[in-house]
Amino acid sequence: MTSPLPPNECTPALQPSPLGGWDLEVRLPDLAKPLDFAAIFGREARTEIEIGSGSGVFLSTEAARRPDVNFLAIEVEGSEVKRAKDKWRRRDLPNTRILRCDALYFLEDYPADASVDAYIILYSDPWPKKRHHKRRLFQPRLLPILRRTLKPGAPLTIKTDVTEYYEVMIELFRGADFLELEFDRRLDHDPVTDDIETNFQQKAREKGHPLHFMRYRRR
Ligand SMILES: C[S@@+](CC[C@H](N)C(=O)[O-])C[C@H]1O[C@@H](n2cnc3c(N)ncnc32)[C@H](O)[C@@H]1O
Numbered sequence: 001m002t003s004p005l006p007p008n009e010c011t012p013a014l015q016p017s018p019l020g021g022w023d024l025e026v027r028l029p030d031l032a033k034p035l036d037f038a039a040i041f042g043r044e045a046r047t048e049i050e051i052g053s054g055s056g057v058f059l060s061t062e063a064a065r066r067p068d069v070n071f072l073a074i075e076v077e078g079s080e081v082k083r084a085k086d087k088w089r090r091r092d093l094p095n096t097r098i099l100r101c102d103a104l105y106f107l108e109d110y111p112a113d114a115s116v117d118a119y120i121i122l123y124s125d126p127w128p129k130k131r132h133h134k135r136r137l138f139q140p141r142l143l144p145i146l147r148r149t150l151k152p153g154a155p156l157t158i159k160t161d162v163t164e165y166y167e168v169m170i171e172l173f174r175g176a177d178f179l180e181l182e183f184d185r186r187l188d189h190d191p192v193t194d195d196i197e198t199n200f201q202q203k204a205r206e207k208g209h210p211l212h213f214m215r216y217r218r219r
Pocket residue numbers: 004051052053054055057074075076077080101102103104121122123124125137198199200201
């Protein structure tokens with residue numbers, strides 16, 4: 001785990017892809033504030049955001065299953081951004097885009113009010129040491145982002161294999177009256193048929209970790 005990029009270290013200007021056409025990567029200096037999802041994806045469509053996509057395993061399947069949806073991934077690690085882009089390009093997923101940036105910094109400022117149709121956060125880094133807790137995604141800074149940017153009724157889907165971090169999430173959202181809990185289940189006890197297993201979920205399952213799976217909805 002490395003620390004998130006400081007705000008001024010998001011990636012430089014948009015470059016044409018060596019494969020022709022435009023890269024699946026979007027760069028912060030090219031983005032309007034508030035964000036124009038139609039300009040990013042070249043079409044008006046439901047737009048969902050995955051935070052901390054790693055090497056892009058979840059969207060490789062989800063974006064293929066739901067071609068009518070625009071998916072924007074936000075990932076802080078450059079090597080993971082490259083892996084995700086390569087994977088999605090090979091699988092021909094034109095409904096994906098990725099931004100290399102610290103997600104909290106970006107989401108605080110860029111998306112318009114009530115513009116995001118869903119957030120997906122899978123196996124977010126738990127940063128177990130107390131002095132690193134400020135690097136966690138699930139911290140009080142996340143709440144105004146969710147309240148402001150989610151559309152009414154839009155879901156926030158979360159998975160984690162770290163029970164201590166799961167408890168932090170539950171406690172954080174207990175104080176958020178704009179969210180309601182739709183479900184809180186254990187995938188290791190109660191599997192879901194159409195589940196998508198990410199790299200971290202596979203490792204967690206093989207180690208016998210608990211697989212917490214929750215969904216909240218914006219009221
Ligand atoms: C434990 S990995 C999980 C990756 C993937 N979701 C999975 O389930 O396999 C967490 C990912 O979140 C990214 N990440 C951590 N903090 C972030 C932040 N503030 N903004 C964007 N991405 C972040 C990390 O670089 C890493 O790729």
